[in-house]
Amino acid sequence: MLPFGVVCVVLLGFVDLTLAENIQSQVVDLNDKFLQVKDSGLWFVAFFAPWCSHCKHLMPIWEHVGHALADRNSAVRVAKLDCTRYPSVASMLKISGYPTIIFFREGLQIIYNGEKKKEPMLDFAVKTSGPIIGEIKSHVDLSEIRKGTKEPFFIYVGSNFEDELYGEYSFVASQLFSHSRFYRMAPSLVPQSIVLPSDSSVIVFKDNSYSLFDTNIGMNLSEWLQAERWSIMPLVQSTNIRDIGQTRLLVLAVLNLVERNNESTEVGRFHTMMRRTAFAARGIHELRKRYQFGWLDGSEIANNIVLGDMPQPNYLVFNVSSYEYYISGDNPSVITDKSVLSFLERIVGGDVPPLGGRSFCQRVKRIVYEVTTNLYEMFRAQPLLTSCLFGVPLAFLSIITYSICSSDFSVDREEIYPEDESDITDSDDHEKLD
Incomplete structure (x- = not known):
């Protein structure tokens, strides 16, 4: 007879399984009729293939996104479409990889390129489904937005929505509203601590501070x-590194998520020093215009940039467009905020030669590095499988090569002219002579 505790565990597992099966999915299964309705309403659609391992990993997270939006009573309909069953839809929408996530907003298609995690995808859906430019109607609205929004957000201050400044502001907002938040409000709602340079202006609130757009800074x-839609030192990943480094050089601190906020570790102290340096650089006009600070979770991206090992903690300066980078060469234990600022000023002055780039030799070097790195990672993760994957074909190739090289292709004369035939021919000749 089974113990009572074992029976309870089995029953609880059965109840949990039954409840899980009875939970209604908030993800709509689409078919080829979707092409007729994609331009009406708000759709957040994942295009997948059943054989795709990344798609299989995404599906449970996608269900969570659907339930989270349903709990918010959002108008966004979360859906999925099997591209192997409906290839015409995939062809029409130019789906080239799996999974592909697209937000459909009244005829506008916005591809999601962020992390395949619940919170980033949920935040993307909320931003993309909201108004392109929100309206702040009271001091209470402004206070709640400042308290509840951790990311940078922009506010157009003015009452003339026909001027050139608002026209440019609304155009950029229509391009970036899925990534950043844009608002507008009357000048009377501006806090007394903020002095506007003119009747209409643009303010960015971020990192518990604010900045005003100035036409004299050399940027439109x-x-x-x-440039200002990023916080003082955001997390830089492969999905956003090009966007963050689009207008400025990246100052990347090589850290790790576990020790980043632990002051007792070398990584934690280095992170604090780099944040202090980032705030100091913001107060220097030439550095603020040229640099954007960020941090990396691990050394993988840094290693791919320098084509080698980048220790933690450390930092480098990276140009996304040219793939050039700068390294101070100082020991991480002696790096200070002043030494970092001095190094950045030397880069601006042209005193530090760049490394890397996109030359032919550098591209060949990058290919070799990526191949060797991938092979090393394969052997480290699955040594037996990788050995079979490469060993078996190499063994067959070696056998075939050895067989070809050791074979004797010379032809013996007796194989063409047998000895018996020669004897017969000689005897016939003797008979004719007789």
Whole structure:
């Protein structure tokens, strides 16, 4: 007879399984009729293939996204479409990889390129489904937005929505509203601590502070909005590194998520020092215009940039467009905020030669590095499988090569002219002579 505790565990597992099966899915299964309704309403669609391992990993997370939006009573309909069953839809929408996630907003298609995690996808859906430019109607609205929004957000201050500044502001907002938040409000709602340079202006609130757009900084409004939509030191990943480094050089601190906020570790102290340096650089006009600070979770991206091992903690300066980078060469234990600022000023002055780049030799070096790195990672993760994967074909190739090289292709004369035939021919000749 089974113990009572074992029976309870089995029953609880059965109840949990039954409840899980009875939970209604909030993800709509689409078919080829979707092409007729994609331009009406708000759709957040994952295009997948059943054989795709990344798609299989995404599906449970996608269900969570559907339930989270349903709990918020959002108008966004979360859906999925099997591209192997409906290839015409995939062809029409130009789906080239799996999974592909697209937000459909009244005829506008916005591809999601962020992390395949619940919170980033949910935040993307909320931003993309909201108004392109929200309206702040009271001091209470402004206070709640400042308290509840951790990311940078922009506010157009003015009452003339026909002027050139608002026209450029609304155009950039229509391009970036799925990534950043844009608002507008009347000048009377501006806090007394903020002094506007003119009747209409643009303010960015971030990192518990604010900045005003100034036409004398050498950037137009579009460039300024692109540059200021990042916090003082955001997490830089492969999915956003090009966007963050679009207008400025990246100052990347090589850290790790576990020790980053632990002051007792070398990584934690280095992170604090780099944040202090980032705030100091913000107060220097030339550095603020040229640099954007960020941090890396691990050394993988840094290793791919320098084509080698980048220890933790450390930092480098990276140009996304040219793939050039700068390294101070100082020991991480002696790096200070002043030494970092001095190094950045030397880069601006042209005193530090760049490394890397996109030359032919550098591209060949990168290919070799990527191949060897991938092979090493394969052997480290699955040594037996990798050995079979490469060993078996190499063994067959070796056998075939050895067989070809050791074979004797010379032809013996007796194989063409047998000895018996020669004897017969000689005897016939003797008979004719007789």
